[in-house]
Amino acid sequence: MKCIITIIQVLLMSSLCICTLSPPADKKSQKGVKPQEGTRKNNVLDRKLVVETPYVKDVLKYHATYHQDISIRNFKNTVLGYVTPWNNKGYDVAKTWAPKFNYISPVWLQIKRQTPNIYIVSGLHDVDHGWMKTVRQKGMDTNLKILPRLLFENWQPSDLKAFFMEPTSMTEQKALIEEVKKVCRQWMFDGIVLEIMSQIGKYIDKSVKFIQQFGLEMTEDDLSLILVYPPFRGYPSDEFFIQAFNEIYPYVHAVSVMTYDFSNPQKPGPNAPLYWMRLCIEKLIGKEENPSKRAKILLGLNFYGNSYTANGGGPIVGTEYIELLKNAKANQVLTYNNNTAENYIEVRTSQGTKKIFFPTLYSIQKRLDLAREYGTGVAIWELGQGLDYFYDLF
Template sequence: MKCTITVVLLSILFNLCLTTLSPPSDKKTQKNVKPQEGARKNNVLDRKLVVENAYVKDILKYHATYHQDVSFRNFKNPVLGYVTPWNSKGYDVAKTWAPKFNYICPVWLQVKRQSPSVYIISGLHDVDHAWMKSVRQKGSQSNLKILPRLLFENWQPSDLKAFFMEPTANVEQEALINEVKKACKQWKFDGIVLELFSQIGKYIEKSVKFIQKFGLSMDDNDFKLILVYPPFRGYPSDDFLVQAFNEIYPYVEAVSVMTYDFSNPQKPGPNAPLNWIRLCVEKLMNNEDSTEKKSKILLGLNFYGNAYTVNGGGPIVGTEYIELLKNAKNNQALTYNNKTGENYIEIRTPQGAKKIFYPSLYSIHKRLELAHMYGTGIAIWELGQGLDYFYDLF
């Protein structure tokens, strides 16, 4: 009898030791969640996935699924999607969900001043005609346009002075405009998205007449001009930008307002608070109720996020977000902030604790509601960074 009791006790002690020495079970995290992929009969709204405090397990399970009718539009206002050469998934997204977009903007082109009145457009090696043809065919019902981004790159102070200040400025500007129109004709672009303000410094106030001239000239040739526009940040230049918008919007197809990057590793927090986006719209509207003005505004919508640590952290895209979520506790949910209209989550990873701000179905839904209320469009930066089920909302 004593022998039997001894054997039983030894067995219990042995099992207790195994429990103590073994690594923590994966059941405490989300690493065993198996994701589903591909088309579904119902969209995320019908599947009740658009909720304030989504469970991590549902994000991991359903993020790669989407409504089988990729041509149906929930959001009727104009939508622009940026695509970058360094994120190839964006090219596939543009093809798959082409009917959801009015404009696709591949980030391809730069313009430089080579010598007086001589301008060179670089980046044309990235142009993919087969992809452009496919996107246009699939987006035919929305009359989708392809407008590459054009960036003023590495202009010297002497170049900017000649372009905006010298007596020959008109000649310089005409030379650049003609070079752009020539490229649009040769490469079959529908126009361009011009990023100018972030590159020209003190000459920003001299740019309005140029943009007006540029827009008129492009329109005369049936090309579209969309202008990248800074958000309201409380800078001294903000008042000028509000006034400039009143002078610019009749001459352009739209302005793509960069309502993102509100926070950074030096000032951690939400990517684009909803109250700030609302402020940016109201500043540009300047107490006017103009349907035309509203329709020319494309509110920036980030499809990237940030993972902050005690040492700073930095940007993350969808694939990185999903990997980080696998470290979340079982049954952990996102936290929603009513003031900022964003979700976040705090998790522990092998590299340490992280506080993660990344778009959710609910936060995107709230921004689309805001855009619908004001009558504005949306500009997504950028398509390759998001999750597949985001596009059900558009």
């Protein structure tokens, strides 16, 4: 009996020793990837990081590193970057890489019709004058302008009818324009990015003359007007937007085309296939060799991605992407699709297998090459969602 007890004690002690000498497996140390961050003497192109099928370990290791000289512009065409109040990192990105941008658009403002001929701009509580001053100072060499986005929000059918259809509609439109110009002067904005076309439903065909007048009056006051524009999706309304672009572009400083959200949880897939982005440009420019027309197109670039499961999924930002990649093997590569010019990867997580589409240095470079080919600019939605080393490409 004593012998049996002794044997049991020895086995228990051995088990305890094994537990003590064998620490829990650390996923990060198993990968052998030690993330780096901060400035480097060379940019991502010189460091040979812009490759078609990058290794997971290289993304994990280098995503937070970037070229020490942030004043160098590798993309010479117009660049607009959106910033949102719900993603504070975007504010820091705008300050750090200000010389890379021509326009920064904080998503701050909404406009509503209060009573006949009285319009109210809301969202001004989000305005940060200290941040605006810093961004302008750092973007001095490119004459960077700050144009908050202005959204037509929650308009009632009666308001839209009065604004576009009633005999007094011209007076209504004039009142709105005057209010916007007043806010720009008081709050020291350089203009606005106007999002109206997705908000006004059946009155969309009435918006062209209003936008033309809006653009003229803003220009007269040395203010910029950029218009948010839908992409080509094969809808019956697409032909209207193609024709409307020809009538609108001479009156605005640029048109920010929303070439992203090609897929969704109901139809999982790439964020913005390159062939579709090319089609969107070609539909707008037609067969014209008109450099000034092309230059006013800002091709939308998503800096977010999507993570899909068998049950759905949704958008992810850079920090979430990096965490998901830690579930992959260090030597696993991000698969590249030649047709869409996007990378993707499948990883196993505690929530099940996820298929992830997220921008890479290579996929962004392909889209910048497309913009160079056609002479367009780009609009990034949104700053702070991507990875730090993306900005070396701009």
